[in-house]
Amino acid sequence: MKLHPAEIAKLLRGFSFFSSFSDEMILQISTMTSIAEFDIGQYILREGEINTKLYFLKEGVAEIILASEVVAILQTPGDVMGEMSVVLKKPVTTSIRAKNKLVCFVIDSNYFSHVPQKDFDKFNALLFRVYSTVLADRLIKTNEKARLFEVANRELYEAQANLEKSTGKNVLLVDSDRKQLVLAKMAVGSSGVNMDVASDLTSAIQLLKSNSYDAIIFDENSKDICKEFKSISGSPKFVLITTKRVEENLPIIKELITIDNVITRDPDDKQLTIKTLLTTLTKLLSDDIFGIEKYLSWGVDIQTKKVSSSSERMLLKQEMVDYFLRLGIRKTILEKLFLVTEELLMNAVYDAPTDTQGKAIFNHLSRKTEVVLDSHQQSILSYGCDGIYLAVSVTDPFGSLNKKTITDYLENCYKGQPENLNQFKGGAGRGLHQIIENSDLTIFNVKPGKKTEVICLFFTELNKKEPNPSFHYFFGK
Structure with a gap:
């Protein structure tokens, strides 16, 4: 060239x-x-x-x-x-x-x-200009990295401190990746939670025979441990952890649809992997899976707004975008946030509300039809930013979302066949697909028949890495 x-x-x-x-x-x-x-x-x-x-x-x-x-x-x-x-x-x-x-x-x-002697002074000045720009640019980047490092360290410390409230709990991690085992052991070790680790099924079974656990986390390569569930003592919470992309995750998640908790990890991002593990254990061992604040630094200002009608969507979204613009969030992130929040609000108004029999109330309506929610049907929009993550969530009081809906809708959307699912439902799952694909991480927290919270996270750091959206879900009892 x-x-x-x-x-x-x-x-x-x-x-x-x-x-x-x-x-x-x-x-x-x-x-x-x-x-x-x-x-x-x-x-x-x-x-x-x-x-x-x-x-x-x-x-x-x-x-x-x-x-x-x-x-x-x-x-x-x-x-x-x-x-x-x-x-x-x-x-x-x-x-x-x-x-x-x-x-x-x-x-x-x-x-x-x-360069020729006659141009030497000019180019010498040019060289100085290039070097000074390089140094200034490096200083700015170094200061920003230092800030992000401090925020990330603080978040890990807070996640570990929260986990300390579960002192005395026992956890088993079965992971075929030995590096991840070492990382997890170090992260959890000083929290007061007892963690046993196994890199193969045989070792895991031996531990299960002699110990009782409050939570058992296993990777997709260790899925055969599910065959041992009937003989496991106590009532541990099970977590499937996987590293693949959403589209590639779906077959294993559908195969293990009885598992109530699914998380993903990025083996190249150690800090995020540690925080994901600590946050997951905190949620499960404390029996409190809800709360956008669990994914942001302690003390972050969380904005909350009631969602009482379909006509409020534009105002709620604009207020949120204006809030983040004042914080200096880039417009490219806010464009995705705007789209995701629209889908979250649409779901909260039209899809989430059900009657006492669990039948959808407004799902059959055109999304152009005005819907006004009664006080007991209203959802909550929450959002905040800690400098590394921007988060938005919508929480409804119905808990009508289920694992099969999530996996079936996503599977059909990735196959390009969204019309195969309930043609009378607005969007046929496209909204769910849009939410996940435009967020860096989506978390579904559900207590069936009681409450659903969908949290979407966006990385604010420039050039964090190539887009690789993923989702977690936690289904309580």
């Missing part, structure tokens, strides 16, 4: 890094800019190497690797790589590898030492 300097300058102008540079300066830089392509798995930079080049991401996704672990990804056009090794003239401290086909603009700092 070869581009004229004017074409390169036009593309560089669109990168935030160069936003304060003059057109003349960008054109000068473009004359010293080349294009490099990297295949999947190919390294752009390797830890310990001497580097003289600045790389600006044009297309693709790059992984930053430290001590053999992927610690971050770069996927925004204009993301800069190799800056600190160039500025400090020291070996590269982290490796960078192409996650897929990658295209970069490359500026070799050695070019600056070969």
Whole structure:
């Protein structure tokens, strides 16, 4: 791939890094800019190497690797790589590898030492400008990462503190991934909850024969443990934990539909994995599965609004968006939030209300028909943000959602056959599909016949990672 300097300058102008540079300066830089392509798995930079080049991401996704672990990804056009090794003239401290086909603009700092004498002062000033911008950008990112690190650490501490209230409870984790076992043991170990771990079914069965547990968590590779349930003493709560995408999750979830609690995890995100486990145990061991606050830092301002009619939806959504705009939440996140909240409110007004016999009251109506809810039918809209997660939830007083509805609707939507499900129901499950696909994580908390809470989480951190929506559900008794 070869581009004229004017074409390169036009593309560089669109990168935030160069936003304060003059057109003349960008054109000068473009004359010293080349294009490099990297295949999947190919390294752009390797830890310990001497580097003289600045790389600006044009297309693709790059992984930053430290001590053999992927610690971050770069996927925004204009993301800069190799800056600190160039500025400090020291070996590269982290490796960078192409996650897929990658295209970069490359500026070799050695070019600056070969400019004509008459242009030396001008290019020396240009070099200083580039370096100062690199350092300023790195400082901003470092400060933001420090803030996010502090928030994440605080959240983990709070989750662990909440779990300490369940001191004396016994938990069994059966997981074929030994790394996850070690991670879980360390996270739960200091909370006062006793956790036994097993990496295979044989070891798990031996533990079950000699111990009684309040909760048993198992991964999809250990599903055969379900055959031992009848012989298990006590009444433990069972949790299926899986790592796959929603569409790939559904067969195993449907196979184990009798399991009341299902969670997912991202093995590449240790902090989120730990928090998910701690939050899940806190919910189950305390017999309190409800509450948006369980997924946000302690002390976060939670806004709550009553949902009393279908005509209020627009006002409720606009008030929520205005609230988050004042907090500085990006519009791209708020667009998804707006869509998700519309579906949550539609479900709360038209789908959730049932009569004493469990029969839907308003589900047969067109979504354009005005519905006014009696006081005992009204739902609650809640939302808040702790700097890392933005959360919204709608809670209704009916508890009419069930596991089969969730899995059947999603399965048909992913197969492209939503019309196969109850053609008289508005949306035929498309709304549920929209909620999950536009959120980073959706949690269904249900006490059948009493209460349903749907919580949707959105990551506020820039370039958190590639979208991989998932859902959890918890069904109480």
